Amino acid sequence: MKLFQNRSILLGVTGSIAAYKAVDLASRLTKAGAKVNAVLTPGAEKFITPLTFQSVTGCKAFTDKDLWEGETHVTHIGLGHNADFIVIAPASADFMAKLAYGFGDSLLAVSILASHCPMLAVPAMDGDMYNNPATQANIAILRDRGIHFIGPDSGHLASGLAGVGRMSEPADIFGKIRLLLSRDNYLKGKRILVTAGGTQEAIDPVRFITNRSSGKQGYAIAQAALDAGADVILVTTPTGLEAPYGCEKVLVKSAEEMQNNLLDRLPDCDALIMCAAVADFRPKQISQQKIKKSSGYHKIDLEPTEDILGEIAGIRSSMPNLKAVFGFAAESQDLIKNASEKLNKKKLDMMIANDISSSDSGFEVDQNRAFFLFPDGNKKEMPLMEKSDLAEKIIAELNRFF
Template identity: 55%
Template sequence: MTNLKDKRILLGVTGSIAAYKAADLASRLTQGGAHVDVILTRAAEGFISPLSFQSLTGKKAFTDKELWGGEAHVLHVGLGHTADLLLIAPCTANTLAKLAQGQANDLLSITALAAQCPTMVAPAMDVGMYEHPATQENVRILQERDVYFAGPGEGRMASGLVGKGRMVEPAELIGHIRCVLGIGGKLAGKKIVITAGGTQEPIDPVRFITNRSSGKQGYALAQAAVDAGAEVTLISTPTALLPPIGARLVLARTAQDVLEAVLAASTGADALIMAAAVADFRPTKVAGKKLKKRDGIPQITLEAAPDVLKKVASLKADAERPRVVVGFAAESRDLLKNASEKLSSKKLDLIVANDISAEDAGFDLDDNRVILLFADGKQEKLSLRSKFEVAEIILSQIEILLENT
């Protein structure tokens, strides 16, 4: 979680049973390299102790007792002026009202007024409280002031009621935080289209031809692009992976689906990264009904599937074709030869080549070992590393390519 490293997160915790989630969140942020300062309201202390947060962050957690203490000349100003993000999670209806009306009667609300960084809230309250017109008006006011809302989610409440009002889970909150911290990043204002996963070419209504691509590298690229502030469109085949918060997800099942989605998203795009494993072949005919064993072994004839990169290469460079196009070459033999041929024939700016016969990298795994081949003949071999680290390097190279085009 590179864009969390060395960031100063000011975490406000208010009086909700969801305060236990804030402890998990503080731990995750700290493990991600962030410096986390915690402010607990008096009501929050009824659910969780300051010592819990101090144990997880390695830093003193603040309460109203320190409002005029000796931690800083004026504590709330010191905290508010040094933070990269003010996050209030959980945020009760009462705290939403304070923020909307500019009240300042405790350390957290005073600090919120003094803060000069983006503010994010993760609401947590019962269904009726969140839906109440007064709360909804406060939400509207805060949204107009560019306060970022993460949630609330839907589910069962402590009251036993089911509906909207649950604080979103810490893992999802991390995604929202990364999205906000990415604003103004090195790819801010850039439109990046990324494909991910393995296509599924149907044989009949229940069977299809696919490949071993998990989509992990494509999703890592999408997250890294969001972290860098880009406007991301993720074109993905069906997968169990969760798309990064902040990326626009377009589902595509077949090679034809991917082609149509790429062409639609690429107009005006700054970069296209084709990380998806698009089928080279597909059944010539798709059976309208499920093929039955009793009818014997079917004879399946294949034909060439649409070549997405070839179509992109044929687009007019000044109108429809992205400024930078990156391809992937997953090969089991003649890696550099095949990758170089694809780089040239598809008119790519960069191709990422990986040997799929390697046992410690590639399909289904969290790590990758690749070679970057550039149109100018330059090559860069990357040692085994996480797919997210690979993604960050690829995006750094795209940043350079965009500067030079």
């Protein structure tokens, strides 16, 4: 991931049974392209070894021995100065208390004192310890200094009790770090609305008309917009995909529900990327009961669904904040001709045209190829690439409207 490439992340691990989760986090950060320097406190070493982190990151994991016995007496200065981001996961009550009052009794503590980068703390402890006024006061001090927090979550605790205190899951911590790293990027302050998935038009309580859209491209666009620093609203049909951390997810099913949600939210948005595959037709009548095979029922009368982009084109002049509207065209023949007609008819700023006749791109796979079409007749060809890469190129095109 470009956002993590060449980033140096200091992963502080303190004494908690949740230390094992930090290994998963270290692996995710490494796979994303970051250089991860794990620093373990003496308490952390009672639960997990430095070798574990070295194995997943490919980098030396540091302990207090490196503070006193290392080749250089300024190890902590290098770790702190060179870090682009610091995450303390898990962050114990003891370590947060020391951090709040500037103690420097461990390599991790003095490295943080020498740092000048954003920091995220991930508390993990028993619920009573977390809710203790002293712990809450220390957290308030750290927040006032600009340290970010995620969690703790609620659930089963090591004490055998249930309640608040569980360390947040590595996937959520990774998402939070990703969000914090991108918050000052080029779309900062912009609100982008993205649609994803294939709409579902009910036949009866059991059956519906839909299409093969997986939602993968729309979700990738939402993530790319977040990475660019935007606030993102994701209006999506049921897909089974995990929504990008930090976006506002709105779940809809039918074309009518999608249109109503878009029209409600668009006046406050700066751009719309209409990636959802909206059904063209729906049943004229929805059976209130499941249609039985024995009934001999064999005909469904259809009617057109809402023309969402057409409706938006007609009222766009009343939404001065809306600077750009991008659409998608999935075609099996005459790709450029059909997509260009839709581009002009819907008064779009850019059309992403997909040839769905190829098995290696489009629906249900992780790759896509496309053409970017523009109102002036120009076009850009996008060769086969990961949907995440195509999403980044789409968002890069969006940037020129602001």
